[in-house]
Amino acid sequence: MSPIVMKFGGTSVADLERINHVADLVAAQAKESKGGVAVIVSAMAGETNRLVSLANEAAGSGLVGETFDDEYDVVVASGEQVTSGLLALALRKRGFRARSWLGWQMPMITNDVHGKARIEDIEGNGFSEAIGSGEIAVVAGFQGRSAEGRITTLGRGGSDTSAVAVAAGLNALRCDIYTDVDGVYTTDPRIVSKARRIDRISYEEMLEMASLGAKVLQTRSVELAMNHGVPIRVLSSFAPAGDENNGTLVCDEDEIMEKQVVSGIAYSRDEAKISLLGVVNHPGAAASIFSRLADANVNVDMIVQADARGPDKANMVFTCTQRDSELAVSVLTDAKEEIGFESVVVDRDVSKVSVIGVGMRSHTGVAKTMFDALSDRGINIQVISTSEIKISVLINSSYTELAVRALHTAYGLDAES
Amino acid sequence: MSPIVMKFGGTSVADLERINHVADLVAAQAKESKGGVAVIVSAMAGETNRLVSLANEAAGSGLVGETFDDEYDVVVASGEQVTSGLLALALRKRGFRARSWLGWQMPMITNDVHGKARIEDIEGNGFSEAIGSGEIAVVAGFQGRSAEGRITTLGRGGSDTSAVAVAAGLNALRCDIYTDVDGVYTTDPRIVSKARRIDRISYEEMLEMASLGAKVLQTRSVELAMNHGVPIRVLSSFAPAGDENNGTLVCDEDEIMEKQVVSGIAYSRDEAKISLLGVVNHPGAAASIFSRLADANVNVDMIVQADARGPDKANMVFTCTQRDSELAVSVLTDAKEEIGFESVVVDRDVSKVSVIGVGMRSHTGVAKTMFDALSDRGINIQVISTSEIKISVLINSSYTELAVRALHTAYGLDAES
Numbered sequence: 080m081s082p083i084v085m086k087f088g089g090t091s092v093a094d095l096e097r098i099n100h101v102a103d104l105v106a107a108q109a110k111e112s113k114g115g116v117a118v119i120v121s122a123m124a125g126e127t128n129r130l131v132s133l134a135n136e137a138a139g140s141g142l143v144g145e146t147f148d149d150e151y152d153v154v155v156a157s158g159e160q161v162t163s164g165l166l167a168l169a170l171r172k173r174g175f176r177a178r179s180w181l182g183w184q185m186p187m188i189t190n191d192v193h194g195k196a197r198i199e200d201i202e203g204n205g206f207s208e209a210i211g212s213g214e215i216a217v218v219a220g221f222q223g224r225s226a227e228g229r230i231t232t233l234g235r236g237g238s239d240t241s242a243v244a245v246a247a248g249l250n251a252l253r254c255d256i257y258t259d260v261d262g263v264y265t266t267d268p269r270i271v272s273k274a275r276r277i278d279r280i281s282y283e284e285m286l287e288m289a290s291l292g293a294k295v296l297q298t299r300s301v302e303l304a305m306n307h308g309v310p311i312r313v314l315s316s317f318a319p320a321g322d323e324n325n326g327t328l329v330c331d332e333d334e335i336m337e338k339q340v341v342s343g344i345a346y347s348r349d350e351a352k353i354s355l356l357g358v359v360n361h362p363g364a365a366a367s368i369f370s371r372l373a374d375a376n377v378n379v380d381m382i383v384q385a386d387a388r389g390p391d392k393a394n395m396v397f398t399c400t401q402r403d404s405e406l407a408v409s410v411l412t413d414a415k416e417e418i419g420f421e422s423v424v425v426d427r428d429v430s431k432v433s434v435i436g437v438g439m440r441s442h443t444g445v446a447k448t449m450f451d452a453l454s455d456r457g458i459n460i461q462v463i464s465t466s467e468i469k470i471s472v473l474i475n476s477s478y479t480e481l482a483v484r485a486l487h488t489a490y491g492l493d494a495e496s
Numbered sequence: 497m498s499p500i501v502m503k504f505g506g507t508s509v510a511d512l513e514r515i516n517h518v519a520d521l522v523a524a525q526a527k528e529s530k531g532g533v534a535v536i537v538s539a540m541a542g543e544t545n546r547l548v549s550l551a552n553e554a555a556g557s558g559l560v561g562e563t564f565d566d567e568y569d570v571v572v573a574s575g576e577q578v579t580s581g582l583l584a585l586a587l588r589k590r591g592f593r594a595r596s597w598l599g600w601q602m603p604m605i606t607n608d609v610h611g612k613a614r615i616e617d618i619e620g621n622g623f624s625e626a627i628g629s630g631e632i633a634v635v636a637g638f639q640g641r642s643a644e645g646r647i648t649t650l651g652r653g654g655s656d657t658s659a660v661a662v663a664a665g666l667n668a669l670r671c672d673i674y675t676d677v678d679g680v681y682t683t684d685p686r687i688v689s690k691a692r693r694i695d696r697i698s699y700e701e702m703l704e705m706a707s708l709g710a711k712v713l714q715t716r717s718v719e720l721a722m723n724h725g726v727p728i729r730v731l732s733s734f735a736p737a738g739d740e741n742n743g744t745l746v747c748d749e750d751e752i753m754e755k756q757v758v759s760g761i762a763y764s765r766d767e768a769k770i771s772l773l774g775v776v777n778h779p780g781a782a783a784s785i786f787s788r789l790a791d792a793n794v795n796v797d798m799i800v801q802a803d804a805r806g807p808d809k810a811n812m813v814f815t816c817t818q819r820d821s822e823l824a825v826s827v828l829t830d831a832k833e834e835i836g837f838e839s840v841v842v843d844r845d846v847s848k849v850s851v852i853g854v855g856m857r858s859h860t861g862v863a864k865t866m867f868d869a870l871s872d873r874g875i876n877i878q879v880i881s882t883s884e885i886k887i888s889v890l891i892n893s894s895y896t897e898l899a900v901r902a903l904h905t906a907y908g909l910d911a912e913s
Contacts, residue, residue, distance in 0.1 A: 095553050130578065136512050137585040147588060153581035153596045157574035161547065164570035168554040171564060179570045183600060184645055204645070228601055228621070 080114030081252040082210050086220065086242035089124035090259045091316035092162050095169075098123075101316060102169035104257070105215065109175060115210040117249060119220040119242040120166055122158025130155045148193035152222075152232045156182065159219035159238070167217045177215040180206060182222035182230065187241065189223035189231045196223055196231035197299075198240065201248040210249065218245055236297035243300045247307035254309050255326075256296060257316035262327035263288065263295055265492040266344040270480050273493035277342060281332040284342050285311075287435045287469045301329065310334075332437055340438035340445060341490040344483050347431045348476055350380075351404035352461065355395040355411065357421030360386075367418050368395060368411065375410045377403045381431070381464040381473060395420075396462060398473060401427055429461065430479040433471040434486055446470055452489035458482055497531030498669040499627050503637065503659035506541035507676040508733035509579050512586075518733060519586035521674070522632065526592060532627040534666060536637040536659040537583055539575025544652075547572045565610035569639075569649045573599065576636035576655070584634045594632040597623060599639035600647065604658065606640035612651035613640055614716075615658075618665040627666065635662055653714035660717040664724035671726050673713060674733035679744035680705065680712050682909040683761040687897050690910035694759060698749040701759050702728075704852040704886045718746065727751075749854055757855035757862060758907040761900050764848045765893055767797075768821035769878065770814055772828065774838030777803075777810040784835050785812060785828065792827045794820045798848070798881040798890065812837075813879060815890060818844055846878065847896040850888040851903055863887050869906040875899055 085105060092098050101120075109116045122130075134154045138147050163179035170177035182189075185206045189196035210216050220238030223231045233240050239256060246254035261276060263285065268274040280288075282305035289298045295313055304311050314326030332338075358364055365384065372379055381398045399407055404425055411423055439445045449470055453460060458481065462473035474482055487493060502522060509515050518537075526533045539547075551571045555564050580596035587594035599606075602623045606613035627633050637655025640648045650657050656673060663671035678693065680702065685691040697705075699722035706715045712730055721728050731743030749755075775781055782801065789796055798815045816824055821842055828840055856862045866887055870877060875898065879890035891899055904910060 095550065098554060133512065133578070133582055134585060137515060137582040137589070139589040147585060150581045150584045150588070150596055153584070153598070154578050157577045160574045160577070161550070161571050164567045165550055165554040167567045167570070168551055168564060171567070172554070172556040179567055181570070181647075230598075 082115040082117055082249050083108055083112045084117045084242055084246040084251045084254045086119040086256045087316055088258050089121040091257050092120055093124035098165055098169055102173055106173050106175060109215055117210055117216040117218060117245050119218045119238055119245060120162040121220050121238040123162055126158040127155060130158055149229055152193045152230045156222040156230045156232055159221050163217045163219040170215055175215055177217055180216050180218045182219060183224040187223040189225060191225040193231055195234035198244045207249055239297040239300035243303045243309055246309045253312055255312045257314055261315035261325050262313050266483055266487050270483050271487045275494040277327050279328045279335045280342055281335060281437050282329060283468055284435050284437055285329045288343055288345050338438045339436055340442045341434045341436035343435050344486045345433045346479055346483050349400050350398050350429050350431050351401045352398050352426040352429045352473060353407055354424045355420045358393045358395050359419035360391055360393040371410050371414055372407055375406055377407045381462050383462050428476050429473050430476040431471050431473050432482045433469050435469045437468050439468055448489050452485045453482055456481055456485050499532040499534055499666050500525055500529045501534045501659055501663040501668045501671045503536040503673045504733055505675050506538040508674050509537055510541035515582055515586055519590060523590050526632055534627055534633040534635060534662050536635045536655055536662060537579040538637050538655040540579055543575040544572060547575055566646055569610045569647045573639040573647045573649055576638050580634045580636040587632055592632055594634055597633050597635045599636060600641040604640040606642055606648045608642040608644060610648055613648035615661045624666055656714040656717035660720045660726055663726045670729055672729045674731055678732035678742045679730055683900055683904050687900050688904045692911040694744050696745045696752045697759060698752060698854050699746060700885055701852050701854055702746045705760055705762050755855045756853055757859045758851050758853035760852050761903045762850045762852060763896055763900050766817050767815050767846050767848050768818045769843040769846045770824055771841045772812040772837045775810045775812050776836035777808055788827050788831055789824055792823055794824045798879050800879050845893050846890050847893040848888050848890050849899045850886055852886045854885050856885050865906050869902045870899055873898055873902050
């Protein structure tokens with residue numbers, strides 16, 4: 080019998096009233112699931128921020144760096160520890176057998192990159208046996224243990240990854256991620272009022288949605304779920320238990336019957352466009368640029384190369400996050416001679432808008448529909464980037480909402496009112 | 497080279513300003529101590545209460561019991577975890593090498609009596625090696641790990657015990673317990689304005705002071721220090737570093753030159769007197785009563801047996817804490833038939849007042865002075881209990897202050913004004 084894994088984020092366990100509601104949801108699931116239940120919890124909303132502030136103040140501003148991250152993890156991981164104990168207590172109050180499991184107890188082995196550790200293994204230390212015996216396991220999310228025996232944390236949103244890792248380790252039936260929204264939408268409902276909840280979405284599409292800024296699920300958790308074939312259901316912890324009209328299943332493409340050509344429209348405002356003008360065009364020019372950026376840990380997204388003033392000079396355009404853009408410029412400027420370019424221009428007034436859908440693979444004309452819709456609204460496309468299941472364009476950020484709305488309508492995603 | 501152990505209680509690490517002050521005190525000690533420094537910290541003042549309230553609310557009132565204590569420990573132990581990380585950060589900010597050590601990391605092995613676990617062993621897991629290398633060890637007090645790998649706590653005040661256990665394990669030169677008072681006083685200065693700070697006090701006397709409610713040091717920590725010959729210095733964390741006029745040394749009797757007949761007057765209001773009336777007096781009657789109370793973890797203090805209505809019936813009177821008294825009554829009532837008694841009466845309106853001094857061993861008339869002083873004020877003595885270095889009496893609690901003041905004067909303890 081496979082167990083069910085449930086995960087509750089910070090707003091779902093924000094106070095004892097919410098924790099009691101979560102206990103009710105878990106209790107209902109525990110009565111139903113014959114294979115047992117594991118619950119992963121985040122820190123109570125606001126708690127992680129409070130702890131981070133304390134740690135920042137103790138460490139002193141300007142001194143925060145890698146050598147301090149191990150103690151940050153000690154401070155911050157206490158938040159999930161508290162919630163796991165509280166939920167275990169609330170479940171026992173309801174007459175269930177339950178116990179908390181901290182990262183070091185399972186143990187959830189990670190590498191030692193404190194603050195953004197990656198899970199390497201879940202060792203069996205009686206964990207799955209306890210679940211098999213009918214005891215509800217309440218797991219402190221977001222945390223693990225390094226080989227050196229120190230506490231690690233997985234970085235913001237890491238509780239999603241904890242949940243999927245536990246689900247994979249337990250060979251779970253499903254990983255239910257409870258959050259403050261009732262599923263994944265065709266686009267941001269704050270921009271498009273006619274946005275619809277998606278019933279089923281493939282891992283690949285979800286991955287594009289998540290990495291493009293639809294912040295429902297952490298990217299790494301979707302990757303992990305895809306690699307292990309763990310179906311994820313995203314649903315609202317605010318809905319009553321058993322509400323069928325709640326949630327989105329993230330699963331394998333094959334399990335989705337009615338495939339849309341385009342499943343959703345994503346956007347991201349955290350973009351900067353960096354243009355290197357007059358790059359001496361010789362073999363290895365691109366390598367010379369992007370290896371330097373990689374060494375500086377700048378995450379480059381879209382890349383376009385175009386001829387400029389004849390075949391011996393090119394313009395190289397790429398995008399990265401706004402935070403990384405300053406670093407990128409300084410890294411490139413420092414190596415101006417070696418790379419060989421004339422000037423560098425940064426534009427932080429850009430947004431990326433993307434249409435996503437596995438159906439694109441077998442449909443033509445998807446790009447044409449996008450370009451037409453944007454052109455009709457007079458929106459100029461600055462950069463285009465495509466993948467098998469996604470077309471992204473960079474536009475002036477003041478057109479973001481207009482573009483998203485136009486595309487949502489153009490691909491027939493608007494809900495019938 | 498023997499290291500120095502320092503311990504800071506909740507008020508000493510109440511906020512980041514106080515934690516920074518503690519970091520200064522530790523830094524000063526670290527520069528001086530050639531054998532290294534280990535620091536034991538409590539939770540920030542108020543934090544343990546906040547966590548206990550959360551746990552109580554989650555567990556639901558009336559349901560708190562032994563089967564919940566393991567999860568209480570998970571919730572509550574997070575408080576010390578946070579402080580240990582913060583102090584490690586504050587020390588690193590000052591340029592020192594420092595790291596936090598949680599109970600499970602050292603590991604501090606305890607039994608599995610959650611909520612009031614006893615330390616069994618400190619296993620070496622690189623802990624003393626780290627201190628020997630010059631790294632300041634910041635230990636989360638109050639917590640340990642059971643053989644089953646669960647978090648345990650040592651009960652309120654347990655950080656003192658953690659500190660002494662660490663000091664004993666490291667064969668430390670001294671264990672400095674920093675608190676919010678500048679030493680041990682002849683009695684509670686809030687009651688007797690002429691109370692004096694004691695320079696040196698023996699373990700035995702301190703033990704009686706502590707167990708009788710002079711809440712400066714936790715009893716178990718003094719026992720442990722005595723057994724391992726660890727000198728404890730109690731001093732104020734609010735005084736500037738190097739203040740010679742600060743602190744009381746708790747040490748072996750032999751190291752105290754000027755011995756007082758009576759060193760101090762202690763009192764405790766947390767007392768309940770339970771009288772079992774008409775107990776069938778046969779061999780094993782007392783054993784039958786007190787083994788049941790021991791099984792229920794009721795800590796019995798004074799015991800008096802008196803004949804009642806002939807030789808076949810006795811009254812058995814004992815005292816315990818107010819919290820335990822309800823449990824004690826219900827345990828005894830459940831076994832009324834087996835034990836064989838007529839009725840049980842509880843009086844929670846009692847206090848215990850004690851005079852303490854190693855000098856009693858070689859002086860006569862100490863008890864007479866006590867009884868005279870109380871009699872002069874018209875205070876009725878309900879129960880008397882004596883040991884080699886202590887005389888305790890149980891009185892109506894409304895006379896507590898009057899009795900303490902009278903005795904402080906009678907034994908010549910008042911400071912010259």
